[in-house]
Amino acid sequence: MIEASGLTKRYGATLAVDGLSFGLRPGVVTGFLGPNGSGKSTTMRLIMGLDYPDAGTVTVGGQAYRRLRWPLSEVGALLEARAFHPGRSARSHLHALAAAGGIAPSRVGDVLGMVGLEAVAGKRAGTFSLGMAQRLGIAAALLGDPAVLLFDEPVNGLDPEGVRWARNLMRSLAAEGRTVFVSSHLISEMAVTADRLIVIGRGQLLADTSVTELAARAGGSLEDAFFSLAGESVEFRAGDLPQFQAGAPPGPGAGTSGQRSGRGRS
Amino acid sequence: MSARPAAGHAPAGHYGFRHAARMEWIKLRTLRSTLWTLAITVAGAVAIGVTVGVNTRNAAGDLTNNALAGVVPGLLLAGVLGVLTMTGEYTSGMIRATLAAVPRRPRLLAAKTAVFAVVMLATGEIATFVSFLAGGMALRHGITAPTLGQPGVLRAVILSGTSFCLVGLLGLGLGAIIRNTAVAVTVLVGGVYVAAQFTGLIARATFGYMPILIVANSLSTTKPETCGSRAALCPHFLSPWAGLAMLCLYAAVALAAGGWVFARRDA
Numbered sequence: 001m002i003e004a005s006g007l008t009k010r011y012g013a014t015l016a017v018d019g020l021s022f023g024l025r026p027g028v029v030t031g032f033l034g035p036n037g038s039g040k041s042t043t044m045r046l047i048m049g050l051d052y053p054d055a056g057t058v059t060v061g062g063q064a065y066r067r068l069r070w071p072l073s074e075v076g077a078l079l080e081a082r083a084f085h086p087g088r089s090a091r092s093h094l095h096a097l098a099a100a101g102g103i104a105p106s107r108v109g110d111v112l113g114m115v116g117l118e119a120v121a122g123k124r125a126g127t128f129s130l131g132m133a134q135r136l137g138i139a140a141a142l143l144g145d146p147a148v149l150l151f152d153e154p155v156n157g158l159d160p161e162g163v164r165w166a167r168n169l170m171r172s173l174a175a176e177g178r179t180v181f182v183s184s185h186l187i188s189e190m191a192v193t194a195d196r197l198i199v200i201g202r203g204q205l206l207a208d209t210s211v212t213e214l215a216a217r218a219g220g221s222l223e224d225a226f227f228s229l230a231g232e233s234v235e236f237r238a239g240d241l242p243q244f245q246a247g248a249p250p251g252p253g254a255g256t257s258g259q260r261s262g263r264g265r266s
Numbered sequence: 267m268s269a270r271p272a273a274g275h276a277p278a279g280h281y282g283f284r285h286a287a288r289m290e291w292i293k294l295r296t297l298r299s300t301l302w303t304l305a306i307t308v309a310g311a312v313a314i315g316v317t318v319g320v321n322t323r324n325a326a327g328d329l330t331n332n333a334l335a336g337v338v339p340g341l342l343l344a345g346v347l348g349v350l351t352m353t354g355e356y357t358s359g360m361i362r363a364t365l366a367a368v369p370r371r372p373r374l375l376a377a378k379t380a381v382f383a384v385v386m387l388a389t390g391e392i393a394t395f396v397s398f399l400a401g402g403m404a405l406r407h408g409i410t411a412p413t414l415g416q417p418g419v420l421r422a423v424i425l426s427g428t429s430f431c432l433v434g435l436l437g438l439g440l441g442a443i444i445r446n447t448a449v450a451v452t453v454l455v456g457g458v459y460v461a462a463q464f465t466g467l468i469a470r471a472t473f474g475y476m477p478i479l480i481v482a483n484s485l486s487t488t489k490p491e492t493c494g495s496r497a498a499l500c501p502h503f504l505s506p507w508a509g510l511a512m513l514c515l516y517a518a519v520a521l522a523a524g525g526w527v528f529a530r531r532d533a
């Protein structure tokens with residue numbers, strides 16, 4: 001459904017994405033794993049046509065995002081949190097998007113219910129916590145009932161219950177036959193959410209494989225496998241070392257996960 | 267390959283200008299700050315017109331121009347609103363949702379411009395017509411209020427109303443080019459209000475082409491401005507229609523430049 005080929009993006013002196021090629025299949029959750037700054041968010045922005053690649057192409061169902069006929073009904077995306085105006089209510093925000101997508105206004109209430117925001121739908125979205133903002137972003141992604149869903153760091157700011165809810169949502173969306181692409185720097189979260197993994201470091205593809213196959217490479221520990229991959233291309237600074245994060249459930253063979261405070265464009 | 271979901275409900279055809287415009291209309295009317303700014307723009311222009319009317323003692327002056335005295339200050343709000351219509355997308359992050367829904371950027375900017383233009387035109391005309399009527403009613407000292415049927419009056423009221431739309435669009439274009447609210451507002455105020463005065467002083471021939479002076483001396487007057495007793499020093503001012511064309515040109519240049527960079531730059 002999504003095909004990236006030789007995708008390259010440079011911001012000034014920084015090579016954010018470097019010749020990245022991969023393909024995404026429907027019916028499974030594909031995890032997009034890499035440390036902060038490895039090019040995950042940039043790749044997501046390139047898929048959505050928000051940024052233009054310096055080289056290479058990326059298509060959704062064979063077409064550049066810009067050329068889609070009904071974008072919201074073909075791709076749903078949660079990019080960075082807070083892709084909404086703080087002065088507008090959640091309901092009005094979704095109504096505006098629905099109008100652009102030719103989506104029935106009644107669908108707004110449906111998605112607000114799905115993400116559990118009905119009670120606050122009339123409040124200014126600027127008052128939302130990070131977790132509520134993420135839920136509004138997920139509601140916007142689901143609005144057009146699309147066959148392809150992109151989630152960039154969706155569990156950021158969600159409480160443990162929310163993390164579990166998001167994971168189940170992604171798995172059920174994939175089970176319905178949709179293409180689900182989830183980026184994260186949380187290895188343990190990926191271990192329990194994703195079926196397949198695309199691992200990147202410094203903008204380059206490090207692995208494109210199944211979760212089980214990757215973990216098997218390091219005797220069953222996905223985290224060990226990740227670090228042996230990442231170690232080849234990524235230098236972790238002290239602040240990047242994995243720390244225990246409350247809320248993230250322990251993955252198989254790995255009880256810890258990394259959560260660095262402060263997000264840049266990664 | 268697994269089957270695609272049973273979703274497949276997307277309507278036939280594809281989204282167009284109409285859908286983008288509906289989105290922009292909902293976005294505009296669901297921001298309370300925008301509605302307040304529009305209300306204050308009208309109220310401020312009317313209040314100034316009334317104040318000038320109450321204090322008018324010279325029946326021989328251009329009473330229509332007096333009643334429209336609130337237009338020039340009101341344009342500041344119109345211009346800032348235009349800037350915010352673009353820069354607000356970036357400061358809030360809304361631009362990501364907007365471009366996800368309408369990824370064809372020229373179509374998006376056309377819809378945004380059209381919706382904003384219609385709203386500002388309506389706001390501007392309301393502001394000038396109400397200013398004219400209220401300013402006339404506020405006249406004392408036995409001065410008779412002008413009527414819309416008198417020569418040049420209806421033209422002055424209508425053209426002054428369009429200036430809100432045109433300065434607003436100038437702001438929108440600047441916002442698309444600059445993206446940073448503070449910088450864009452500074453350029454707008456500097457270019458429209460401040461630099462205009464200096465440029466006019468340095469090169470007197472350009473005086474009549476400055477946006478604010480076009481509004482004050484070409485659009486909102488019922489007869490050509492002759493500067494009263496200082497007629498010999500009076501700069502050349504454009505005719506009302508030439509002034510309108512000049513303001514349209516300023517807005518068009520800003521929008522064209524804004525559209526060009528908007529379509530090519532990373533969002």
